[in-house]
Amino acid sequence: MSHNKVRVRFAPSPTGGLHLGGVRTVLFNYLFARQHDGEFILRIEDTDQTRFVPGAEEYIVECLRWCGLEPDESPLQGGPYGPYRQSERKPLYRQYAEQLVAAGNAYYAFDTPEELEAMREVERARGNHSPQYNHAVRSTMRNSLNMEAAEVKELLGKGAPHVIRIKMPTNEEVTFTDMIRGDVTFQTNIVDDKVLLKADGMPTYHLAVVVDDYLMKISHAFRGEEWLPSAPVHILLWKYLGWGNEMPQWAHLPLILKPDGNGKLSKRDGDRLGFPVYAMNWQDPATGDLTNGFRENGFLPEAFINMLAMLGWNDGSGQEIFTMDELIRKFSISRVHKGGAKFDYDKAKWFNHQWIQRTGNERLAQLFLPVLESKGVVAEPAYVEKIAGLVKERCQFVNEIWDHGFFFFVRPEKYDLDAVKPRWNADKQAFFGEWQAALLNQEDFSAAALEEGFKALAATRGIKPGELQLPFRIMLCGGKFGPPVFDIAATIGRNETADRIALALDLLK
RNA sequence: GCCGCGUUGGUCAAGCGGUUAAGACGCCUCCCUUUCACGGAGGAAUGACGGGUUCGAUUCCCGUACGCGGUACCA
Numbered sequence A: 001m002s003h004n005k006v007r008v009r010f011a012p013s014p015t016g017g018l019h020l021g022g023v024r025t026v027l028f029n030y031l032f033a034r035q036h037d038g039e040f041i042l043r044i045e046d047t048d049q050t051r052f053v054p055g056a057e058e059y060i061v062e063c064l065r066w067c068g069l070e071p072d073e074s075p076l077q078g079g080p081y082g083p084y085r086q087s088e089r090k091p092l093y094r095q096y097a098e099q100l101v102a103a104g105n106a107y108y109a110f111d112t113p114e115e116l117e118a119m120r121e122v123e124r125a126r127g128n129h130s131p132q133y134n135h136a137v138r139s140t141m142r143n144s145l146n147m148e149a150a151e152v153k154e155l156l157g158k159g160a161p162h163v164i165r166i167k168m169p170t171n172e173e174v175t176f177t178d179m180i181r182g183d184v185t186f187q188t189n190i191v192d193d194k195v196l197l198k199a200d201g202m203p204t205y206h207l208a209v210v211v212d213d214y215l216m217k218i219s220h221a222f223r224g225e226e227w228l229p230s231a232p233v234h235i236l237l238w239k240y241l242g243w244g245n246e247m248p249q250w251a252h253l254p255l256i257l258k259p260d261g262n263g264k265l266s267k268r269d270g271d272r273l274g275f276p277v278y279a280m281n282w283q284d285p286a287t288g289d290l291t292n293g294f295r296e297n298g299f300l301p302e303a304f305i306n307m308l309a310m311l312g313w314n315d316g317s318g319q320e321i322f323t324m325d326e327l328i329r330k331f332s333i334s335r336v337h338k339g340g341a342k343f344d345y346d347k348a349k350w351f352n353h354q355w356i357q358r359t360g361n362e363r364l365a366q367l368f369l370p371v372l373e374s375k376g377v378v379a380e381p382a383y384v385e386k387i388a389g390l391v392k393e394r395c396q397f398v399n400e401i402w403d404h405g406f407f408f409f410v411r412p413e414k415y416d417l418d419a420v421k422p423r424w425n426a427d428k429q430a431f432f433g434e435w436q437a438a439l440l441n442q443e444d445f446s447a448a449a450l451e452e453g454f455k456a457l458a459a460t461r462g463i464k465p466g467e468l469q470l471p472f473r474i475m476l477c478g479g480k481f482g483p484p485v486f487d488i489a490a491t492i493g494r495n496e497t498a499d500r501i502a503l504a505l506d507l508l509k
Numbered sequence B: 001g002c003c004g005c006g007u008u009g010g011u012c013a014a015g016c017g018g019u020u021a022a023g024a025c026g027c028c029u030c031c032c033u034u035u036c037a038c039g040g041a042g043g044a045a046u047g048a049c050g051g052g053u054u055c056g057a058u059u060c061c062c063g064u065a066c067g068c069g070g071u072a073c074c075a
Helices: A020-035 A056-067 A086-102 A113-125 A149-157 A205-215 A225-240 A267-273 A301-309 A324-330 A345-358 A361-374 A381-394 A400-408 A426-441 A447-461 A465-477 A485-492 A494-508
Strands: A007-010 A039-042 A106-109 A163-166 A173-178 A182-187 A195-197 A220-224 A249-253
Touching: A007 A020, A007 A220, A020 A039, A020 A056, A020 A220, A020 A249, A020 A301, A020 A324, A039 A056, A056 A301, A086 A106, A086 A163, A086 A195, A086 A205, A106 A149, A163 A225, A173 A225, A173 A249, A182 A225, A195 A205, A205 A225, A220 A225, A225 A249, A301 A324, A301 A345, A345 A381, A361 A381, A361 A400, A381 A400, A381 A485, A400 A485, A426 A447, A426 A465, A426 A494, A447 A465, A447 A485, A465 A485, A465 A494, A485 A494
Parallel strands: A007 A039, A220 A249
Antiparallel strands: A106 A163, A163 A195, A173 A182
């Protein structure tokens, strides 16, 4: 439609942790921008000073960084259309609201909260379920539509508290084309006269999005489905402000739903069901409450992003594993689902498993280091890397390298002797005594050589090697888990292997 | 209540008027492995309902039901 540069934005309000759905909105914006060689802007919508939470903006920025969804313009890095924090743009908005008043598309309203509540009471008494300040009641309220110009001027002159409201037209239809949903039509009669400029001089979301999207030359506006009902207000504002030809194309993204029941996925659902909902850990500065994040739960950003992309979008080919580059190439907004998707934590874990397999041992080791540290273990990076390679196929999370490979770092504290004892006998006891002695002279300590020696020795004693492998494993790991036994022996080394055999033999006597 | 948006297996979903209705997660069985996994082979399981339109509807249209979202000087 326009040959202008693609410019999209993510515009969160800094009120707390960054939700899954929020990250997905960012992702779709980001993919679209990159695909079209456009720009992705982070704008902070902090017009509600009562809801401002310190640290939330920094947190959002850090989330985007972790996800690899870095903006081209933001409060932090600036850009040609700054400032990027709406609170810092406050002086900008009033003139546009005034412009709308002058054109007859908005008006001053002096109603106090008490008067508004009184109006709602009356309406409710009449059976009106959701009383609105709209075409039907505005003539009964204290606003510039019903007052003498002089009176308005006087009130304004002495600084009487007031808001500016949009004057919704009556009996009109507003239609726009949503890139996901197609044409959507609203009757203007059913939408109320939304406040555009608050008494404190701050714009509401409705005015701010339109003005900022215009000033920042936003070409495509993707946001959550919860915004669909207010779209007609925004469309009208674009028109009334005289910018109709530059209005962005809209797309309202489907919601991410809770796994059980219905409804939007909330932080509470995560707490209740035991999975994260926020991208990263979030600590509420007021209450000190800590909410779990995907990052701290051991998710790789690649997996997190991949999983999110597939929640509501697919390329039609059946492919499920995508790198960011592939997503950028293949993403298409028209293939985004209309219906909401229930979040499935099992599937999320599967994505993480897939990505762990695709991640190099060096990086896995690096990510695992803090876990090791927390266990009080110090190890050579090269050794940790090797272990990562040995156990990663059975890990869904990086920290599970410990669960599946702790015995590479420390001796088992307990042994699953029940798995061995029932079939334990003097022959086996003797075999392991001999095996332990043999290890000390084993020249080649590779897994293959160990296996060969083990089997040869078993043969001379007339015991099936299979009968001996499980006991050997228990001696080294303590239980029935872990990579192939001979790999373990080769990795922990001659002395450690011999020591562990001796230790276990004592217990089995 | 009103307005809007949705509705293919338990979940994510492909499909775009004619198909044995893909695939993935999860679940079950078997194989591999005398550990745990990975991997491989199978299996159970799906078109909300009712009307049209059509030679033929999962697919198009209209209702109904259900769900969700919105209905603030919050975003």
